[in-house]
Amino acid sequence: MRSEIPVSLLKAHPKNQEYYSNLSDEKYQEIKRSIEAHGIRDPLKVLPDYTVVAGHQRLRIARELGLEKVPVVILDVSLEEAEYLLIADNEERRQFDDNPIRKAKRAEFLKRYWGVREGRLAKPGTPEGHFVPQVKTLADVAEAIGETEKSTKRLLKLNDLIPSLQDLVSRSKLSQAAAYSLAFLPPEEQENLLNALGESGVCGLSVAEAKELRARIESALKERDDLAGKLAESQERERELDRKLSALQDQLESAREDIAERLSHEYQEKTEQALSNLKRQLKEARDETAELWAKLKQAKAKVTEKIVSDPKQETEIKNLKAKIEELEKQLAENNKPGADIVAEIERLESEKRVLEWEVNRTRQAVVFGNFVRKLFTPLMKAEDEYDNLVRQTELRGLHFEEARRWIAMLKRYQEKLGDAMRTVESGAGKVIDISKTR
Template sequence: MVSEVPVSLLKPHPKNAEYYSPPTPEEREALRRSIAAEGIRDPLKVTPDYTVIAGHVRLEIARELGLERVPVVIVDGPPEYLEYLLIADNDERRLCRDPIKKAKRAEFLKRYWGVREGSANPKGTVVPRQVQNAPHEGKTLVDVAEAIGESVDTTKRLLKLNDLIPELQRLVSQGKLSQTAAYSLAFLPPEEQRRLLKVLGETGVSDLSVKQAQELRKELEAERREKEALSRRLAELEEEKKYLSAELTRLSGELTFREEQGRKVEELRALLEEKERELAGLRRKLRELQERPVERVVEKVVYRTDPALEAELEAAREQAAKLLEEKEFYEQRFRDLAREKERKEAKLRSLEQELERLERRYEHVCRELKREKEYPKPPQWSKEHAEFRQLVADASQHACALAEALGNLLKRHRDRLLAAARVRGAPGEELGELVEVLNDTMFFATFKSSLNIAASRIVEVWEVLEPGKPKLQVLRGGKEKED
């Protein structure tokens, strides 16, 4: 049954991050848009203690969007069954390309279903009803492969990746170590994997080719077999030594005075000394095999040390250090040049704007000069110029007076001005009041006509003073409008 619970009560399943990677930014954004527009249509599956089985990404997005409650469906059962539901439900919704997480899901399904290597369920086989109803019965490796969306051979290789140590699994998840190379390294015991990672480092392990990984596995397994064979032979020699020592002691006590037995005693002593020498040699070789086995194999397979190559490598290191210093110098120089370039570009933009303004001014002056050449000045220019200056002065004085008078009018008599702009009165009112209203209306009409004439002259003068700019119109309300 679907119910709604507060988001604050829900908690993620502890195995979710182990089995699944976060969605891609594109997938997450598409789901976020859907939830923001329509809400959560498919309820989350949770346990009775509100642990999320399916819907971890939807829960995260709901918290980001500030949703207070989300729809849920309660599911219950043993922990392994709930973990199985976590994988079964999410495999239908989420695409996880991480091979390690996929390997862990395959390992759980194999263990949960009790699948054995090589088990199969041929087509056409009749499965009993009680087996059909049990989710962990009658399953094969084919079912595991189908559940994770891989072939049976690929699933087998993925299952082997579970034998890698966590550090190497992380390199595979990050795509630094190839799955094929990691598959070969997974056959090594954990202590050899850790030793290999310590010798080569993450970069060296990531750079291993498939062939090198296979050779490392082959050489280390060969040394391991040789060490085991030496250990067995050493144990055998120890037993032979004990037997010969006991036999020598017995013969020495019983047949001391017999020459034939004396020769036998000498032969036994010589044989014992030979076994001692062989035993000492085996112990020495076993110690050599036990000391730095991974390092020796790495040097043999990966490094193959060459004195000439070492000298070249040292020279290359010195050259690399020198190049690094030069690189840092040129990077600093590049940053300085970039800042200088920004300053010069800003100055250039300023100069371009100034040049554009001067070009406009130059064009205007050229037009004026051309006009003066086409229309020569009359002889009385000096007289007209004086008249021009006088008129400009008068216009300036009257403009200032007009501005001051209009300002005082608006400031002191705005209401009367508004009343004069309207026609008041109606039939039946007093004749005196009607005459007063008519006089105000005619007075205001004259005032308005004067303002319109002044405004038109101001526009004409403005067009002469600012050539090339859009024509201005004075609108009611004191605003200007471009044509």
């Protein structure tokens, strides 16, 4: 039923800004001129609590023009149906919003609202095992948002991005194609990636680089999961050995007084030998568990770090490890290993330690370089503007306490950076150019 409601009572739908941006200025001014001349002819659609479902731009114009009341039609519908009408009304009026993230969220809602799934969909109350064709499909969702079915599938995947990456896509800083690959990573790995590369690093990824990053991180995650599985198996073996050890100890304790009288000394020795073997197996299982814990902890910490390591150094380390394993195999096959083989193993082990130190040093340089760059980039960008301002302004006699603090802070950073550079120059290993660690 149509009626007029005071503008002050109306409120925007909470999903409106998530699904749509404001009209272009040209279109907005055109509608504003029409309303100013003829009033609002098409009533706003609102819920009983005066939440606007359709007509947000008209409400905005009414407030700007100082209108006290606007015509409305009150819809008594569920919140989910109201959200659907919000999208449907905007699409029917051709108020399209091509922002990929907003479009992805609209597609996700329509997919959920229409019950779109792969294959067939069972209607509520349908006997188990009996399926009927679904009324709406992904093709309907694609048509509703003005996309192809293939591009709609890729858009829907963008909903799996963390909010900070979605924001980069919305601002056209990160391409949809690169973001699509990153959306397959778990949220915590997306966060780690953004922290490791920084906004500029992530936005500079090509499609091929994003695909490669996804493959490398997924491989590292699989390695971590495999270690977790082995750890669980090791812990279960440890618990089983604990149970066996406890049972054997109870058996030995209860029978210890009677063994000398009823059983031979040989049986007692066998029982104690079995106890000794179980203790040894339990120690081995615990050692293996501790080693797996250490590997798992390292794998969790290094998943994202893999992307900033030097592939050439990693290959050299891998080759050295292979040579060491081959030499150790040769040692195992000989009763008395030759001195030359032992010396070669020690040399290769020494080379491996040096390379591993260089890899770790390079990673630290990446982190340090990114931090320093982040600190001084705004100052570098403002340098020209500062020079122009100094030329145009009479600064003699200008004094304020805050400037003193700025100058002192810059001096402290200068001293700290100087100390860091002197430490690098006096230390071992080659000097790393942090300007190439982007």
